[in-house]
Amino acid sequence: MKNKTQQILVMEEGRTEGLYWRDIWRHRDLLYFLAWRDILVRYKQTVIGITWSIIRPLLTMLVFVIVFGKFAKLPSPGVPYPILVYTAILPWQFFANALTESSNSLIENEKLITKVYFPRLIIPASTIMVSVIDFLLSFAILVILMGWYHFIPSWRIIFVPAFFLIAVSASIGLGLWLAALNVKYRDFRYIVPFIVQLGLYISPVGFSSSIITGKWRLLFSINPMAGVIDGFRWAILGGENQLYLNGFIISLGITIILLIAGLWYFRKTERAFADLI
């Protein structure tokens, strides 16, 4: 396919071009190839390759089941505790992976940034695409787990993609911020694992959000993943798992703000990446 249309590009200070989104469209194959590269390389460099994307959430779940379910005996309203935990681990693991990978993505692709032009947004976006694929694989485990416990999911499971979309938006929003900041301040390389670790405790992964009450619940909902995890539980487990609407709306609002602000900050700083990195 040859592009015969005459393209006129004008560069001026502070206004490189107005064709950014068209450029992204033109480079859409690159998005795919970068994600494909990451998966391929992981597959080639590790012994069990892609299986890692299943083992990690599975082991996390086992730890939670043993520590919180067996020893601490946290309540699990009406569903097997492993399933309660796993429905939360799925979106959480996705978010944690996407955040870690996307925040380091620009630095790891330094060579590309200093030597070739393409919309930089493609780099973090491709890492998030890889995390989406990991998510889909580990979702298969949930299906197996439900079969094992003879658990029939609620009809509301059709809403899972919507909640997942929120998780993707939140991870893109925050990931773009961190990726851009990481270029300028390498400190973020150390801050991100800390955010991820802390996030695990303030998100309702090992417990059900219903144990948090009163005004604390609203504060707790500022965490966008709290809304997503509650949404996953509401959609998959059904029954007593009610969606706390006020909290969910706050989570959703924060996610949208994060996404818009992330895109804005990334676009603003993107032009200087090659000079800073």
Added chain:
Amino acid sequence: MSNIIKVENLGKKYIIRHQGKEKYLALRDIISRKAAWFGNRLLHPLSKANSAGNPYQEEFWALKDVSFEIKRGSRVGIIGRNGAGKTTLLKILSRITELTKGRITIKGRVASLLEVGTGFHPELTGRENIFLNGAILGMSRSQIKGKFDEIVAFAEVEKFLDTPVKRYSSGMHVRLAFAVAAHLEPEILLVDEVLAVGDAQFQKKCLGKMEDISLKEDKTILFVSHNMGAVSEICTEAILLDKGRLSTHAPVAEVIERYAKDMAAAETSFKPVQDESLPCSILGINLSNSQGQETSSFDIDEEVVITIFYKLAVRLEGFHIVLTLSRNMVDILHTYDVDSLNEVPAVGPGVYRTQYRIPRMLLKAGRYSVTIITTTWETEFQWLNSALNFEVEEYSQNTHMKGYRKERPGIIISPGVWSKQKLE
């Protein structure tokens, strides 16, 4: 013919951060600096944090007031010394970095080749890397598929298509990388000094391909190189940059001549401050070629003559001059003016001239600096570090097929002699 590229008053400013001698900062430095900055902000919240007041930063214009126009189908060489802004110009034209001032209008699709094999992943096979690299350079999947066989044939790697690139020889690596880039279909091709790597035969092929591209397909090429031979071979016109400013834009032969003159016009002599208290003082040092013309730019096929004038106030036992020649901070040779003598005689008061001649075809192209020390076996008098600098250039020959080409390994041009006999 219409202008395909129009550059008006282009400027690019960099902020240089002074971070001492270390290239990389330890995290503790960043934190302490940030903390200090933050502390300052807390103490003086109203003062503006601007770069001018920051002792760690300094402005630097890599390009300033550069304007030129390039017509469709022309092949333009961009030449100049190191740091003249050549690569910065290419990076701005290819949109890798943003301009600070001015305006650029480009009519057509641009592809840039600032490095061969950008984004190659060592774990992936040749086949996989062709797709990846093609996508990085801006080709769509269907374009790559369409060109795939041509690329493989050009790179001559058919047998190794499914071998990971990490097992490739460096020659194969470069061949494959250039092959992908050469099959891009831009209207404007920006090429940085990428042909520096790879074997001579392949370089010839690449140059040929580049000429082909521009002749047959009416493509516009901008080519950055230090190799005047290659520039004059490929290009029809050239742009000479000097310290970020455009010095000349004219037919290629004219520009190369101008460049050679500019280089020669640089400092050719050095006069240290006289210190009467020293028993010995250097009056001056100068550089000239074998015809006695002062210059600081030499062809590889030319002798470099370093002349030192000095004065002794008293008679000195064991007096001698030390000369160190270095390139890129690496000392290439270290010699005494008395090296050929078995016994060093005492030197009486007077004014002396001493000369050191570096034979032709010994120094590879590059920038050299001369350090002179006056000393006896006991005392050192003067130490003139990098007193003079000179360039050795590949003016007279195209070194594509030579082992001593600047970018190839080795420190000097081999003084040895090859011989060959047919035995059977």
